[in-house]
Amino acid sequence: MKSLAELAAIREKMKDRVVLREGQGDIRVVVGMATCGIAAGARPVLSAFVEGVANAGLSDKVTVTQTGCIGICQYEPVVEVFEAGKEKVTYVKMTADKAKEVIEKHLKGGAPVAEYTIGNNQ
Amino acid sequence: MKELSLNVLDVAKNSVKAGAKNIRIEITETEDTLTLAISDDGCGMTPEFLQNVTDPFCTTRTTRAVGLGIPLLKLEAEQTGGSLSIESKHESTHPTDHGTTTAATFFKNHIDMTPLGDIKGTIITLIQGSPDIDFLFIHTSPDFDVRLDTKELREVLGDEVPLDNAEVLMWISENLSEQYGNN
Numbered sequence: 001m002k003s004l005a006e007l008a009a010i011r012e013k014m015k016d017r018v019v020l021r022e023g024q025g026d027i028r029v030v031v032g033m034a035t036c037g038i039a040a041g042a043r044p045v046l047s048a049f050v051e052g053v054a055n056a057g058l059s060d061k062v063t064v065t066q067t068g069c070i071g072i073c074q075y076e077p078v079v080e081v082f083e084a085g086k087e088k089v090t091y092v093k094m095t096a097d098k099a100k101e102v103i104e105k106h107l108k109g110g111a112p113v114a115e116y117t118i119g120n121n122q
Numbered sequence: 123m124k125e126l127s128l129n130v131l132d133v134a135k136n137s138v139k140a141g142a143k144n145i146r147i148e149i150t151e152t153e154d155t156l157t158l159a160i161s162d163d164g165c166g167m168t169p170e171f172l173q174n175v176t177d178p179f180c181t182t183r184t185t186r187a188v189g190l191g192i193p194l195l196k197l198e199a200e201q202t203g204g205s206l207s208i209e210s211k212h213e214s215t216h217p218t219d220h221g222t223t224t225a226a227t228f229f230k231n232h233i234d235m236t237p238l239g240d241i242k243g244t245i246i247t248l249i250q251g252s253p254d255i256d257f258l259f260i261h262t263s264p265d266f267d268v269r270l271d272t273k274e275l276r277e278v279l280g281d282e283v284p285l286d287n288a289e290v291l292m293w294i295s296e297n298l299s300e301q302y303g304n305n
Contacts, residue, residue, distance in 0.1 A: 002297035007278045010290055014283045033251065035191045038132050039123055043240075043247050050250055054288030066251040068139075 027062045027107060028082040029053070034069035040076035041095065048099035049079070053107065062107050075118060081106065090118045123194055125239020126158065126228070132191045133160050133224050134248055140164025140222065144256045145248075149241070151230070151263035155204075156238065159225040166212040166220040175208060195226055202232035242298045245270065246291055253286035268301040270294065 031037070031046045049064045070078050075092035079099070082088055089112045091102060098116050106112045114120055123129050130147060137145045142162035150157045167175065178193045196206040210222040228235060245259050249272060256276070261268040272285055275294070283290060 002293055002300055004274070004278050007275060007290070007293055010287070010293060011279050011283050014287065014289070033131075033135065033247070035132050035189070035194070038128050038135075039190075039194075043128065043131060043243055046247055046250070047243060050288065050291065054292075059288055064250075066247075068135075 026084050029062060029064045029107070030067050030080045030082065031064070032068070032070045032076060032078040032080075033066040036069055036073035037076045037078065040073075040093075042077040044096045045077045045079065045094045045099050048096035049103065052100055052103040056103055056108055058103070058107055072118075075121065081112070091116045092118045092121050123198065123236065126156075126198065126236050127239040127241040127244040129191075129195045129198065129226075129236075130158060130160065130241065131244040131247055133195060134162075134244075135251075136191065137162035137164050137222065138248075138252050138255060140166070142221070142255060144258070146258040147245070147260070149238070149261040151261075153264065154229060154231050156228045156230050157225065158228075159223060161221060161223040163221040166216065166222055167208075167210040168212045168214070172208060172210050176206070192224070195224075198236045199226040199228055201234040202229040204228045242295060242302070245298065246295055249294065250286045250291055253284045266302060268298065270298060270301075 029049055031042055031049065033042050033046065046064070046066065053059060053062045053064055070080070072078060072092070077094040079091040079094050079102070080088055081091070081102075089106070091098070091113070094116065098113075102113050102116065123132070134145055134147060137160065140162060142164035144163050146159075146161045148159045150159075175192050176196050178190055192206075192208070199206045204227040206224070206226045208222065208224050211220045213220040241261065245257065248257060255272075257270070257272045259268070259270045275285065275290070279285070279290065285291075
């Protein structure tokens with residue numbers, strides 16, 4: 001059983017690292033999670049980003065957050081990537097697999113995946 | 123919605139938007155019924171808003187004049203022979219005990235029953251999205267009793283580790299899986 005003792009161990013481990021948390025990363029990934037996004041499949045997309053960013057060791061650099069309706073319901077699941085000093089990238093009709101690719105190529109590699117952006121899906 | 127767990131996520135998001143500090147999600151199953159109840163201590167709704175809340179053209183969203191969350195849940199409940207009820211106390215008239223409870227009953231064996239789906243995914247998504255809100259999740263059925271109280275986790279984690287920490291979310295995920303008995 002996942003015990004509370006294991007949770008306490010996580011606390012111990014995090015002690016030295018907490019300085020870096022909360023939106024201090026350079027990149028912010030925002031997933032639309034209103035009725036439209038949820039119905040279109042945003043939940044697995046969000047999970048893929050949360051898990052993928054942690055597994056890729058990008059937690060210090062990338063923050064994953066949720067937002068309401070972005071206003072382009074027909075393109076949901078929509079994911080926006082904000083990076084200081086760069087133009088916002090809007091990914092549309094996302095899936096968990098596309099999310100993995102975005103983590104690898106864009107968040108890690110620095111090159112947006114043009115194929116999934118709104119400009120290429122209109 | 124393909125899964126009831128997605129309706130739970132959707133309705134609980136309304137609680138988040140209503141400024142709730144505590145959200146309780148309770149699912150009670152018997153052999154042939156499933157009852158969902160989502161209660162919060164958010165700002166509540168005025169009687170006028172409450173009256174129209176199952177109307178798709180009643181919404182708080184600003185990007186569109188259509189809100190489908192509650193109407194969809196009502197439809198999904200009624201198509202199994204079940205029902206939806208909402209009780210709410212608005213902060214203007216109930217300054218100390220305001221909040222909303224949304225409850226829906228489903229007949230599980232009806233052919234039009236929407237499957238519950240990945241409820242664990244919903245709980246984790248809610249905690250990840252609102253790490254400062256306390257969630258109490260209770261799911262009982264003839265086969266299992268699952269319970270997660272973020273207040274208890276917070277006591278162990280203290281102030282320095284937030285609930286949306288990746289390792290904490292993973293712990294919650296594994297803990298719930300084990301409680302459901304599919305580890």
